[in-house]
Amino acid sequence: MAAHPVSPLAPKTYPDLPAIAGVRFATAEAGIKYKNRTDVLLMAFDEGTVVAGVLTRSKCSSAAVDWCRANLAGGKARGLVVNSGNANAFTGLKGRDSVRQTAEIAAGALGCRIEEIFLASTGVIGEPLDASKFSGVLDETATRMADTPWIEPAKAIMTTDTYPKLSGAVLEIDGVEISINGIAKGSGMIAPDMATMLSFVVTDMPIAASALQTLLARHNQTSFNSITVDSDTSTSDTLLAFATGKAPVEPILSLDDPRAEIFGQALSDVLFELAIHVVRDGEGATKQVSVHVEGAVSDESAFRIAKAIADSPLVKTAIAGEDANWGRVVMAVGKAGEPADRDRLAIRFGDLTVARDGERAAFYDEAATSAYMKGEDLDLTVSLGLGDGKATVYTCDLTHGYITINGDYRS
Amino acid sequence: MAAHPVSPLAPKTYPDLPAIAGVRFATAEAGIKYKNRTDVLLMAFDEGTVVAGVLTRSKCSSAAVDWCRANLAGGKARGLVVNSGNANAFTGLKGRDSVRQTAEIAAGALGCRIEEIFLASTGVIGEPLDASKFSGVLDETATRMADTPWIEPAKAIMTTDTYPKLSGAVLEIDGVEISINGIAKGSGMIAPDMATMLSFVVTDMPIAASALQTLLARHNQTSFNSITVDSDTSTSDTLLAFATGKAPVEPILSLDDPRAEIFGQALSDVLFELAIHVVRDGEGATKQVSVHVEGAVSDESAFRIAKAIADSPLVKTAIAGEDANWGRVVMAVGKAGEPADRDRLAIRFGDLTVARDGERAAFYDEAATSAYMKGEDLDLTVSLGLGDGKATVYTCDLTHGYITINGDYRS
Numbered sequence: 012m013a014a015h016p017v018s019p020l021a022p023k024t025y026p027d028l029p030a031i032a033g034v035r036f037a038t039a040e041a042g043i044k045y046k047n048r049t050d051v052l053l054m055a056f057d058e059g060t061v062v063a064g065v066l067t068r069s070k071c072s073s074a075a076v077d078w079c080r081a082n083l084a085g086g087k088a089r090g091l092v093v094n095s096g097n098a099n100a101f102t103g104l105k106g107r108d109s110v111r112q113t114a115e116i117a118a119g120a121l122g123c124r125i126e127e128i129f130l131a132s133t134g135v136i137g138e139p140l141d142a143s144k145f146s147g148v149l150d151e152t153a154t155r156m157a158d159t160p161w162i163e164p165a166k167a168i169m170t171t172d173t174y175p176k177l178s179g180a181v182l183e184i185d186g187v188e189i190s191i192n193g194i195a196k197g198s199g200m201i202a203p204d205m206a207t208m209l210s211f212v213v214t215d216m217p218i219a220a221s222a223l224q225t226l227l228a229r230h231n232q233t234s235f236n237s238i239t240v241d242s243d244t245s246t247s248d249t250l251l252a253f254a255t256g257k258a259p260v261e262p263i264l265s266l267d268d269p270r271a272e273i274f275g276q277a278l279s280d281v282l283f284e285l286a287i288h289v290v291r292d293g294e295g296a297t298k299q300v301s302v303h304v305e306g307a308v309s310d311e312s313a314f315r316i317a318k319a320i321a322d323s324p325l326v327k328t329a330i331a332g333e334d335a336n337w338g339r340v341v342m343a344v345g346k347a348g349e350p351a352d353r354d355r356l357a358i359r360f361g362d363l364t365v366a367r368d369g370e371r372a373a374f375y376d377e378a379a380t381s382a383y384m385k386g387e388d389l390d391l392t393v394s395l396g397l398g399d400g401k402a403t404v405y406t407c408d409l410t411h412g413y414i415t416i417n418g419d420y421r422s
Numbered sequence: 423m424a425a426h427p428v429s430p431l432a433p434k435t436y437p438d439l440p441a442i443a444g445v446r447f448a449t450a451e452a453g454i455k456y457k458n459r460t461d462v463l464l465m466a467f468d469e470g471t472v473v474a475g476v477l478t479r480s481k482c483s484s485a486a487v488d489w490c491r492a493n494l495a496g497g498k499a500r501g502l503v504v505n506s507g508n509a510n511a512f513t514g515l516k517g518r519d520s521v522r523q524t525a526e527i528a529a530g531a532l533g534c535r536i537e538e539i540f541l542a543s544t545g546v547i548g549e550p551l552d553a554s555k556f557s558g559v560l561d562e563t564a565t566r567m568a569d570t571p572w573i574e575p576a577k578a579i580m581t582t583d584t585y586p587k588l589s590g591a592v593l594e595i596d597g598v599e600i601s602i603n604g605i606a607k608g609s610g611m612i613a614p615d616m617a618t619m620l621s622f623v624v625t626d627m628p629i630a631a632s633a634l635q636t637l638l639a640r641h642n643q644t645s646f647n648s649i650t651v652d653s654d655t656s657t658s659d660t661l662l663a664f665a666t667g668k669a670p671v672e673p674i675l676s677l678d679d680p681r682a683e684i685f686g687q688a689l690s691d692v693l694f695e696l697a698i699h700v701v702r703d704g705e706g707a708t709k710q711v712s713v714h715v716e717g718a719v720s721d722e723s724a725f726r727i728a729k730a731i732a733d734s735p736l737v738k739t740a741i742a743g744e745d746a747n748w749g750r751v752v753m754a755v756g757k758a759g760e761p762a763d764r765d766r767l768a769i770r771f772g773d774l775t776v777a778r779d780g781e782r783a784a785f786y787d788e789a790a791t792s793a794y795m796k797g798e799d800l801d802l803t804v805s806l807g808l809g810d811g812k813a814t815v816y817t818c819d820l821t822h823g824y825i826t827i828n829g830d831y832r833s
Contacts, residue, residue, distance in 0.1 A: 070762040103765060137777065137782055329828065346654065356482070414820065418743030
């Protein structure tokens with residue numbers, strides 16, 4: 012399926028996510044761009060399903076994003092249509108017509124209002140998406156709806172992803188088993204200024220749309236909003252969470268409900284695992300890097316510094332070369348424009364201190380550090396020594412693979 | 423000399439810059455990092471030479487930058503010492519000691535005060551620079567001072583540059599021939615938040631330090647501050663301009679002097695040509711790209727959008743692949759966070775309109791656009807249709823060469 016070699020950081024196995032009452036789905040091959048693979052996902056939600064979402068802050072968001080933004084206000088969902096291979100972004104009036112037509116076709120197939128249909132498109136920007144491709148496909152797809160296996164929708168939404176991304180959590184609330192299933196796709200144009208390109212989460216938990224929205228936005232911040240592959244923010248970033256409410260427990264109506272914290276933590280776990288998958292399947296990635304910044308004047312300042320390090324091509328190429336080049340980390344701290352005192356900086360790779368008090372540590376161990384850099388999962392910590400602010404941003408290395416993938420993606 | 427293949431964008435010939443009265447120089451092989459090439463430059467200026475400078479805004483600037491910042495206040499220069507191979511950045515107290523020792527050695531060799539010595543170091547960050555390497559070298563170098571050829575200092579300051587960068591202008595003021603000679607080095611860690619890593623300009627024009635400073639800062643904005651190779655800002659960015667004042671004309675004492683405009687324009691030409699050289703020798707570069715943004719709400723807004731486009735790895739890899747992927751340009755406009763209206767956007771590659779009114783142009787010519795993309799010098803124009811703001815940022819493509827160069831630079 013993948014045009015490029017599977018990421019060396021791909022998981023060995025995929026979780027077998029359980030069925031969730033109130034949602035069914037099917038995938039299809041519409042041949043939008045890819046051949047011999049599924050590229051359309053149709054999900055149907057039972058009546059009563061609520062929805063929350065976080066969308067790209069790109070000033071040039073796609074027609075599908077605009078559509079979701081408008082419909083999220085209603086808080087109700089009956090259907091989700093996702094296609095891969097064409098982002099239907101920057102396609103003008105034709106793009107908006109295409110979105111509406113697709114929503115009409117889906118609403119017809121599922122028997123609901125178009126305002127209850129959510130749409131996402133991912134792939135090439137600027138090519139008009141022909142909605143007529145969906146007409147037969149969605150009707151036919153609607154006849155094959157099932158509730159497992161969840162790996163199928165995860166596969167249908169892939170673009171340059173080299174493996175499908177799934178994560179699930181099962182928790183108990185009021186003695187009832189609650190499920191949260193999530194899928195996501197990456198894997199370039201990832202500097203979410205909300206999320207990866209696309210991620211969808213479904214739960215059977217009964218919860219008010221407003222509470223779901225607050226939890227989703229909160230935990231998005233430390234998951235999808237804390238990753239970067241290449242500093243480029245997509246026009247189509249979409250994270251949607253659907254709650255079918257089928258679990259036989261009292262609904263969470265607000266965050267005052269103590270169960271919101273428990274549910275939120277499980278949701279956070281799912282979002283975080285999906286976000287990490289996106290990093291680990293970053294285009295060309297061979298290493299995952301967690302960039303920790305501590306001792307900043309504020310958490311926001313720490314985040315901006317961590318982002319500057321994680322976005323730096325020089326830091327990322329050094330990591331690809333297994334070079335503990337902490338000088339480039341200093342450079343990135345310096346360019347972030349945030350408060351920093353060169354002479355208080357300390358830098359660690361894993362547990363190995365390479366620099367402190369603004370210069371190379373006296374006990375710096377080149378051999379041990381070089382050995383550490385050969386690992387697949389690296390932690391890089393910068394201590395600023397100024398305050399209590401801290402943040403972590405997750406990224407991958409920058410390799411020849413990224414250039415190869417992106418030098419000839421469209422053509 | 424260069425460890426990497428010479429940039430395909432290198433000039434066929436180098437200008438033979440004239441001698442400038444009041445300045446002499448020599449280079450030497452100190453073996454700081456590189457073998458069998460010069461890595462130290464000593465320049466001596468006659469008494470009366472004034473100096474202006476623009477330095478990195480990195481929060482982690484190098485010891486040499488701090489030294490220059492302090493000495494610029496005096497406005498007088500007698501010597502310049504530049505070494506390549508070690509940036510002496512983030513080297514703590516040892517770094518500061520090393521800078522002072524080097525200045526003392528140079529001041530001794532040239533017979534001036536240490537406050538009149540300017541220093542710049544470029545190369546690896548974080549490795550202490552051993553000032554004792556300079557002691558014999560500078561004394562010996564001082565015995566070989568000459569006034570040409572200017573290609574020698576340009577060579578001595580190179581790091582991963584694949585060719586020396588020189589530019590000169592000769593203009594007539596009050597019937598007297600005035601020269602402006604400049605050299606620069608790049609070629610990664612280039613998103614100057616003032617300048618490329620290092621550039622030095624010398625003129626025989628008599629001009630007050632304050633007027634020179636104003637002109638330098640102004641024209642730096644549209645030259646070095648308008649280029650980017652990889653969005654990474656150096657800790658050592660240093661642009662210094664020295665005016666020996668030896669030309670027999672009345673000095674420019676302030677910008678009210680109408681000759682300041684004429685001199686400033688020639689200075690601007692030199693700075694611009696040097697900046698373009700840095701882009702054309704950007705690590706791994708195979709194409710030069712001028713990113714023009716027009717119709718923005720302000721010049722500043724246009725600059726930030728142009729910078730976002732020029733810094734985008736996805737735009738730059740597409741250009742490397744000769745792909746007119748204007749969708750990625752839209753993405754970059756969208757992520758800049760500046761006012762933009764998707765449905766008013768127009769995009770041109772060269773003179774070829776690929777998108778207008780927020781969608782692919784009806785008369786878009788794929789064959790002609792693809793042919794255009796095969797060129798070495800590309801213009802990419804985004805019209806926002808919002809106001810009169812405009813700006814241009816110069817960059818290069820992002821290729822396998824960049825990854826190769828930076829994956830094993832330090833080791």
